[in-house]
Amino acid sequence: MNWDLVWSSFGPLITGAVTGTIPLTLASFAFGLVLALVVALMRLSPNWLLSGLGRFYVSVIRGTPLLVQLFVIFFGLPSIGIRLDPWPSAIIAFSLNVGGYAAEIIRAAILSVPKGQWEAGHTIGMSRPQALVRIILPQAARVSVPPLSNTFISLVKDTSLASLILVTELFRNAQQIAAFSQEFMALYLQAALVYWVICLVLSTAQSAVEKRLDRYVAH
Amino acid sequence: MSLTNEPARQPRVTSVLKARGLAKAFGSNVVLRDIDIDIRRGQVVALIGPSGSGKTTVLRSLNGLEIPDAGTVTFGSGDSSAELAIDFGAKVGKREVAALRDRSAMVFQHYNLFPHMTVLKNIIEGPVQVQKRPRAEAIAEAERLLERVGLADKRDAYPFELSGGQQQRVGIVRALALKPQLLLFDEPTSALDPELVGDVLGVIKELAEEGWTMVIVTHELAFAQHVADEVIFMDGGVVVERGPAAEVLRAPRQERTKLFVKRLQHDV
Numbered sequence: 001m002n003w004d005l006v007w008s009s010f011g012p013l014i015t016g017a018v019t020g021t022i023p024l025t026l027a028s029f030a031f032g033l034v035l036a037l038v039v040a041l042m043r044l045s046p047n048w049l050l051s052g053l054g055r056f057y058v059s060v061i062r063g064t065p066l067l068v069q070l071f072v073i074f075f076g077l078p079s080i081g082i083r084l085d086p087w088p089s090a091i092i093a094f095s096l097n098v099g100g101y102a103a104e105i106i107r108a109a110i111l112s113v114p115k116g117q118w119e120a121g122h123t124i125g126m127s128r129p130q131a132l133v134r135i136i137l138p139q140a141a142r143v144s145v146p147p148l149s150n151t152f153i154s155l156v157k158d159t160s161l162a163s164l165i166l167v168t169e170l171f172r173n174a175q176q177i178a179a180f181s182q183e184f185m186a187l188y189l190q191a192a193l194v195y196w197v198i199c200l201v202l203s204t205a206q207s208a209v210e211k212r213l214d215r216y217v218a219h
Numbered sequence: 220m221s222l223t224n225e226p227a228r229q230p231r232v233t234s235v236l237k238a239r240g241l242a243k244a245f246g247s248n249v250v251l252r253d254i255d256i257d258i259r260r261g262q263v264v265a266l267i268g269p270s271g272s273g274k275t276t277v278l279r280s281l282n283g284l285e286i287p288d289a290g291t292v293t294f295g296s297g298d299s300s301a302e303l304a305i306d307f308g309a310k311v312g313k314r315e316v317a318a319l320r321d322r323s324a325m326v327f328q329h330y331n332l333f334p335h336m337t338v339l340k341n342i343i344e345g346p347v348q349v350q351k352r353p354r355a356e357a358i359a360e361a362e363r364l365l366e367r368v369g370l371a372d373k374r375d376a377y378p379f380e381l382s383g384g385q386q387q388r389v390g391i392v393r394a395l396a397l398k399p400q401l402l403l404f405d406e407p408t409s410a411l412d413p414e415l416v417g418d419v420l421g422v423i424k425e426l427a428e429e430g431w432t433m434v435i436v437t438h439e440l441a442f443a444q445h446v447a448d449e450v451i452f453m454d455g456g457v458v459v460e461r462g463p464a465a466e467v468l469r470a471p472r473q474e475r476t477k478l479f480v481k482r483l484q485h486d487v
Contacts, residue, residue, distance in 0.1 A: 114331075116327060116329060116331040117331060117333065119284055119325075119327070119331065120325075120327065120331035120332070120333065121333075122282075122283070122284065122320065123282055123284065123320060123324060123325040123327075123394075124320075124324070124344060124345030124349060124393065124397060125317065125320050125321060125345055125349035125350065125397070126345075126348070126349055127313070127317070130348070130349070134344070134348060135333055138335045139334065139335055142335075215377070216334050216335050216336075216377040216378075216379060217334065217379055
């Protein structure tokens, strides 16, 4: 094994993480959460058209592979005249994907808040949107942190799929170095290690957030 | 010093609320038939009856938490300006429901405090966020009310740190802070441990003495007799008997009322 090469490869891998994997994850998760909240509210709406649309969206996203979604957007859309660069394609695909999964999490979290909380909000004069924002969502947030963290951590690893549409990120850098050095085992294990470290940091952050949101419940 | 200084500014004598012909069914299950209620300024009305009698539904209708299928509710001092009339038979919009909630405040059986807010924030949420009153003024008012119910030191506590009785007293203060014309209590002591009931009833009794207008759904007959001006006994979605507390509870005329009162007294 070429230890010099292994050692010097960490540089490009970490660069790939910092300039590719991490921003891709953060942007997609942020857009995805906004989308998820909208879809969750659509699904909870008494309007059958809105809830039907929400249900359809969730069903399509969860019922098709992420890789296929990514390819449809990057390789498929140009044939109907929509040509997107690798980065926007990846962010759109991952955001849509997170939106589908997180919508169900947020919907369930909203439903988990007791009905009496809505009523208490109404009785002090709040409208539905006001009660949602001030009373329900803060409580739903606490419930949804563990499952949303799961989605977030999955997303970190899923972004490696973006290497297949030529986004320069952690895994693509690993592939390129492996290809010319033939050190496949070393490079892919190194890539795995970097992903793992990122996820360890995220798990720690998750515990901190959970602890903060738990300050108002009995233990 | 009084617990609150609100009712004094309101005109006396006239009725606060008039409900006529309230009716409601959930599917084929009829919960209210043709309920009439009059509540005068400063009056305390106790709604009693077996579970499923519809008394809680009546109370919730007065706050727009249930929308009856038919009937009318008229709110106001009788001198025209503050009049509000809602016909549940017609389409009831958000504005009507908001107007109803503007005039009444509810205290729940299970307190329903906001668990993610401190005691103080629970109380000032309505005044500041909904009524748009100055924050400093709302805080001062909240602190004064907390002091009066003996919870000044719990200002920054979260609801889970309080006993049931303390939570319910905060629930009452949260309702008072809205300065409503009408206070609604939905079995305010039913979820409490027996030794905590007294504190909460004590606070309600003080409010009655200060002239607050209140409707109380309760199983505490002794308490009802003590604080209520009028007792309404409901069963099967209808008003079976109504009258001065002492009459209805001590010498009921209707068979069903007699049975109910007897059974509850035996339970204790």
